Amino acid sequence: MSEYERSRTMPALPETVFDQACDLNRLDAWLPGDLHVRPDDPPAVTVHEDHTGQDSAALVRAEKDQMRMEWGTRSDGRYAGWLQVAGIGSGASEVTVHLSFFDESHDPGDGPVGDALDQSLERLAEQVRLRADTAG
Template sequence: MTEYERSRTMSAPSEHIFDQAAHVDRLEAWLPEALHVNAGNLPAVTVHEDRTGEDISALFRARRDQMRLEWGTREQGSYTGWLQVAGIGSGASEVTVHLSFFDDSHDPGEEAVRDALDSSLERLEEQVRLRVDHAAG
């Protein structure tokens, strides 16, 4: 098993970040660009991965009471992940995303995963900023 984790501090309340991240119809706005999520009957989703061209049956759960998202493959059990949002005071939050690969064939490698996680957190921060700016304007 290989695990990866990245964190980012964002200048927004945890509730705003969680609401943006957890909206299943907006996942593609912040997920790695090579992943496309089609919501089924939640928690069931289908994830299309451009890298492999595969459609993968997965689960996606949003736990608002914990400010946590959880996801993973269903039949294959090849990977799981979570995103945790924690308020750190003064209107800022720490967002941590974690991936666990149980099947090496699904692990694209440390550099690719690190870059994808950093990019995803950056894209999520931008989506939150746009939402907050739009609400204020």
Template sequence: MTEYERSRTMPAPPEHVFDQAAHIDQMDTWLPDDLHVDAGDLPAVTVHEDRTDADTSAVFRAQREQMRLEWGTRDQGGYAGWLQVAGIGSGASEVTVHLSFFDDGHDPGERAVREALDSSLERLEEQVRLRVDNAAG
């Protein structure tokens, strides 16, 4: 099993960050460019990967009371992850994303995963900023 984890501070309360991250119809705005989530009958979702042009059955759960998202492959069990939002005071939050690859065939490698996680967290922060700026203006 291989695990990866990245964190980023965001300039918004945890509730705002969580709501943006958990909005399943807007996940394409912050997920890696080649991943798209299609909500089925939650918690069931389908994840489409452009690189392989493959659809994968997965599960997605949002636990607002814990400010946590969890997901993973449904049939083959090769991959799982979570996103945790925590308030750090002064209206800011820290977001941590953790990925676990149980099957080496699903692991694209450390460099690719770290770049994807950093890019996704940066894009999520942009979406959070847009939401906060629009709410304030």
């Protein structure tokens, strides 16, 4: 099993960050560019991977009272992950994303996964910034 984790500070309230991150219809705005999520019958979703052309059955659950979202593949248990938002004061938040690959053959490796996590957090920060600009 391989595990990866990245964190990033965002200048927004945790509720704002969490709401943006957990909107099933807007996950594509911050997930890695080659992943696309289609809500089926939540918590059931379908994840399409551009590089393989395959669809995977997955689950996504968001617990607003815990500011935590969890996801993973349904049938084959290849991977799972979570996102946690925590307030750090002064209207800022820290977002942590964690991925676990249970099947080593599906683990892209430290470099690609780290880059994807960093880019995803950057994209989420941009979406949060755009939302704050629109609201303000």
